[in-house]
Amino acid sequence: MVITVRVARHLFAVWMLCLGLLAGVSARADVPPDGYARWIGALEGSEAHVHGGSIVYDLRFAGDSVTVEKSVGPRLHTQRFKVSEVANGLKLEGDAAGTVPELAGALLERSGQRHFSVRLPTDAQLQLRPSIGWLSWLHYAFFFGVVLLLGNELVRHKKAAAYTLFFVFPIVLIPLWLHAGFDGLFRWVKLYSAVVGAVFFTLYRFNGLDRFKWARVVVAAILAVNIAEAVSQDYAFGELPNLLNAAAGILNIVTLSRWMGIKRDESAPHDMLWPGMTTFWIIAYDAWNITFVYLNFPSTVFYTVAIIVAPTLAALFIKKGTWLQARAYTLAIYMMYIFSFHALAEQYIGLHFSLPLPRSEGIAMTMAIVSLGLNAAYALLHFGWKLTGRAPSQLQVGQNASVI
Secondary structure (H helix, E strand, C coil), X not given: CHHHHHHHHHHHHHHHHHHHHHHHHHCCCCCCCCCCCEEEEEEEHHHCCCCCCEEEEEEEEECCEEEEEEEECCEEEEEEEEEEEECCEEEEEXXXXXXXXXXCCCEEEEEECCEEEEEXXXXXXXXXXXXXXXXXXXXXXXXXXXXHHHHHHHHHHCHHHHHHHHHHHHHHCHHHHCCCCCCCHHHHHHXXXXXXXXXXXXXXXXXXXXXXXXXXXXXXXXHHHHHHHHHHHHHHHCCHHHHHHHHHHHHXXXXXXXXXXXXXXXXXXXXXXXXXXXXXXXXXXXXXXHHHHHHHCCCCHHHHHHHHHHHHHHHHHHCCCCHHHHHHHHHHHHHHHHHHHHHHHHHHCCCCCCCCCXXXXXXXXXXXXXXXXXXXXXXXXXXXXXXXXXXXXXXCXXXXXXXX
């Protein structure tokens, strides 16, 4: 296993080097600054909003001006600034009463190769790094196919891999993760809460926890609490799309069913199964979760789509009943990967790889309506069956103990 870890570390370094070389080829000397037309930075947690979440600043340079797109909540704010060279970086000049007033008169201070730092009026520190679109999509394909899908299959089939990844790595990689640039408490709490979920499910599979009824309740509670935390975030933000999506999240919780049927598969690889988990519920959950992240965390929604779709694919096409296990494993893998990637990417490359998705109030409202509509439709069918005993013959809404 030590050899495997060493090989993985070297392969990761080679991958970083390849991306770095591609980044160097992609730079164009005629586009300021440093040859990159697009620079992206994000604030997270309390630095972004009193209720948490994140804000993304997307800067597009052209000649002596820069267009800034600021994604916050369901809204996109755009403002153009003049750019001038100063001794230690770039100076932005623009309307202090504009839509992005905090950058009017701001100094983009050079903090190293491919790195600008901006001190905002709130005293928050915004870190900006260049972004190359096609390179980010190349990394995204690697992340989705290799890190998530293959990573999930590895920890499903190899007990030693699950123990190494979820029990050993979160301890031995702390020195590396301290250089990831995540100073806020939110990211660290999210990292280790995801790891704890993966640890508990691994113990359920391999260490006899499946014998206890309370363990099944804990498994379901981990999912319900995770949804409830997001619902509280949406309600705290208070915008109409957030409130609609929060209602969808509540429906998603109350339609959870048959958690006492959660069990350990006696045949290898001894998956943790939730036989009563329906496809319709999973799709409604996916719509709700993607909408939640789109509204609250525009800095990570690029990756969130992948970590939500991956367990759904695993449950639908690889082995039914394994959705929650795959959800916990892929989320923990993602959090550990992103901490490692940030630390190594900044060291080897110095690029920003998470791309903002298209944003507008219309898109936000549409997503919230779809999220609420799907969860409301499922709730009507589910509770209709609960109250009347009638359910669609070709659609599972909780009426059967097994959908495998």
